[in-house]
Amino acid sequence: MDFFEVMKRRKSVRSYTGKAPSEAQMRMILEAAWTSPVARARFENIHLTVITDKGVLQAIVDNVGDRVVRPGSPLYDAPVLILVSAKPVGEVLHNNEYSSAAMIVHNMSLAATALGLGSCDIWGAINLANENPELVKRFKLPEGFVPCCSLVIGETDEPMPVREVQEGKMAVSYL
Numbered sequence: 001m002d003f004f005e006v007m008k009r010r011k012s013v014r015s016y017t018g019k020a021p022s023e024a025q026m027r028m029i030l031e032a033a034w035t036s037p038v039a040r041a042r043f044e045n046i047h048l049t050v051i052t053d054k055g056v057l058q059a060i061v062d063n064v065g066d067r068v069v070r071p072g073s074p075l076y077d078a079p080v081l082i083l084v085s086a087k088p089v090g091e092v093l094h095n096n097e098y099s100s101a102a103m104i105v106h107n108m109s110l111a112a113t114a115l116g117l118g119s120c121d122i123w124g125a126i127n128l129a130n131e132n133p134e135l136v137k138r139f140k141l142p143e144g145f146v147p148c149c150s151l152v153i154g155e156t157d158e159p160m161p162v163r164e165v166q167e168g169k170m171a172v173s174y175l
């Protein structure tokens, strides 16, 4: 699939069949992460956790409880969640560290689209997970790493058609 077609087909998919990506597809998605830019090339300060353990996925969902933004499960019953965590250089995470994590998620999302898989950025449930140290322990992160964001991935029945680019969707000014 042409790169610009991938961008136009990518969308937030919020329904999954339950079938997980194959090992080969997961490898390609991880390669997409590994090709992402990272601020100051501090790759050692980024950690990816591929979560397929249903108990851990359910614990993330249970932690959200009734603080849901949309109806249904906040992880949409997707079979895989890839958590991106970063180790702050200073006391707390800064915008460059969050930005690196977001780029990794987006690269993986584009790769999933190119492979015909559904994916959705999940920030809300991870933000809430960070309020629950017992839940964060279940992610078994290396010392000092903080969950930033995540991507759920899986097979979907939802069509992912090429979407029209909406001229002016985001305001643009020129100086």
Ligand SMILES: Cc1cc2nc3c(=O)[nH]c(=O)nc-3n(C[C@H](O)[C@H](O)[C@H](O)COP(=O)(O)O)c2cc1C
Binding pocket: 010, 011, 012, 013, 014, 120, 121, 122, 123, 124, 125
């Ligand atoms: C930083 C960020 C956080 C997001 N967090 C969530 C989330 O927690 N749950 C969710 O369902 N979608 C989440 N999304 C997806 C957005 O809602 C979605 O990208 C937006 O509605 C545009 O739709 P599209 O992705 O289909 O183009 C997030 C997207 C971004 C960029």
